[in-house]
Amino acid sequence: MNLELDGHVAVVTGGASGIGLACARAFAAEGCRVALWDRSPRVTEAAAGIAGDFDCSTLGIETDITDLDAMREAVLETESSLGPIAHLTHAAAIGSGKFGFPFTNLTPEDWPRVLEVNIMGMVNVAHAVAPGMVERKAGTMVFIGSVAAQIGSPTDPPYSASKAANINFAHCLAKDLAPHGIRVNIVNPGMVRTPLNRSVWEAWNRRQPPERQRSYEDWAGEKVRTVAPLARWQQPEDVADMVAFLSSSRAAQVTAQSINVDGGQVIRW
Numbered sequence: 001m002n003l004e005l006d007g008h009v010a011v012v013t014g015g016a017s018g019i020g021l022a023c024a025r026a027f028a029a030e031g032c033r034v035a036l037w038d039r040s041p042r043v044t045e046a047a048a049g050i051a052g053d054f055d056c057s058t059l060g061i062e063t064d065i066t067d068l069d070a071m072r073e074a075v076l077e078t079e080s081s082l083g084p085i086a087h088l089t090h091a092a093a094i095g096s097g098k099f100g101f102p103f104t105n106l107t108p109e110d111w112p113r114v115l116e117v118n119i120m121g122m123v124n125v126a127h128a129v130a131p132g133m134v135e136r137k138a139g140t141m142v143f144i145g146s147v148a149a150q151i152g153s154p155t156d157p158p159y160s161a162s163k164a165a166n167i168n169f170a171h172c173l174a175k176d177l178a179p180h181g182i183r184v185n186i187v188n189p190g191m192v193r194t195p196l197n198r199s200v201w202e203a204w205n206r207r208q209p210p211e212r213q214r215s216y217e218d219w220a221g222e223k224v225r226t227v228a229p230l231a232r233w234q235q236p237e238d239v240a241d242m243v244a245f246l247s248s249s250r251a252a253q254v255t256a257q258s259i260n261v262d263g264g265q266v267i268r269w
Contacts, residue, residue: 003248006031009082010247011074013065013125014092016043018194019144022236023089026244028054035059035078035085038092057082065092065121071128084136087247088129091144093118093162095196099203101154111158118162119169126173130182137181140247143170144239145188147262155200163188167258174256183255185246189239190262191224228263 010027014020015036027034028050036047039062047060059081063070078085094117096110122143133139148155149163167186174184191197201216208214225231239261245251246259260266 001250003030003244003250005087005244005248007033008086009033009035009078009084010087010089011035011037011078011085011129012089012091013037013121014090014144016040016046016060018091018196019189019192019236019239020089020091021046022240023091023243024058025050025053026237026240027087027089027247028056028058030244030248031056032087033057033082035061035074035082037061037063037065037074039064065125066116068124068127071124075128075132079132085129085132086139088125088139088141089144089243089247090122090125090141092121092125093144093159093196095156095159095199097199097203099155099200099207100157103154103157105207106157114158115162115165118159119165122166122169126169130173130177133182134177134180139177139182141170141173141177141182141184142243142246143184143186144243145170145186145258147188147190147260147265150188150258150260150266156203170258171256178255183246183251185251185255186258187239187242187246188258188260188262190234190260190265191220191228192234192236192239193220194236224263228265229267230263232263234261234263 010032012024015024016038024034036043044060047058051058061074063074100106145166146163148160153160170186201219
C-alpha cells in the first residue's frame, strides 16, 4: 500500500531508541525527511544511521521536551533544514524507575518528574508544532500512549496516570485542530521490548529477595504470555506501522482515535 508520504517532513520525539526510533525508520522507509528530537546524545548517530540505511535527509537534535523554548527552537531548526513539518510523532516518555505495586512503594516525591516529562512535555511539543500546521491548514499528530492508561496498571502509577492524561489531551487536540485540517490520534502499545519496559523489571527485581529474583527474559516472557491473548511480544515496528498508517492519507478520515497495538491485552485484563 502506498502511504503517499514521500517527500513529507516528519518529526519524532524520543527518536534515538525504542519505539521512537522504529517510527523514524518507518517514516524514512516511506520517503520522508525525518527529524529526531531526543535528550540522548545518541540522537545524531541515530539520525545518521537512518540517512545511511534509507538514503534520505535526516536531522538529529539533542533537546529537552520539558523546555518550551527548546521545542520552539527545534521547530525552527527542523524547518530550516528539512522544510515545513507535516507529521509529528511524540514518543518521548519516562517512568518513575520504581515498582509501584502497591502505590505506597512510591512516595509523592516520585511523581513530579514523570508528570513533567510525560504530560508537560507533550503540552510543550504540541504548542511548538501546532502553529505551523494551523497556518498551513494541514498536518498529523500521533502520540504514543500506553495500555497502562486504560487498565490502571499498578506497575508504575505515575506513568499510568500520565499516559491517561496523554490520551485525554490528544482528544482535546483533535477537537481543537480538526477545523484546521489537522488530524490527531494516539497509539497505545502493550508489551514492547524497550528500555522503559526493562526498567520496570529492574525496579521489580530489586525489591525481591534473592530466591525470587528472575532474569528479564523469564519475567517478561511469563508476563506477556499471561496478559496478551496473542501471547507474544509486540515489536517497536508493530507500533511504527500503525503510526505511519495514521499519518498517511490512507487514514484521512481517522482522528481523535485511541488505537491499541497490544496483542489483545486490554480484553484479557
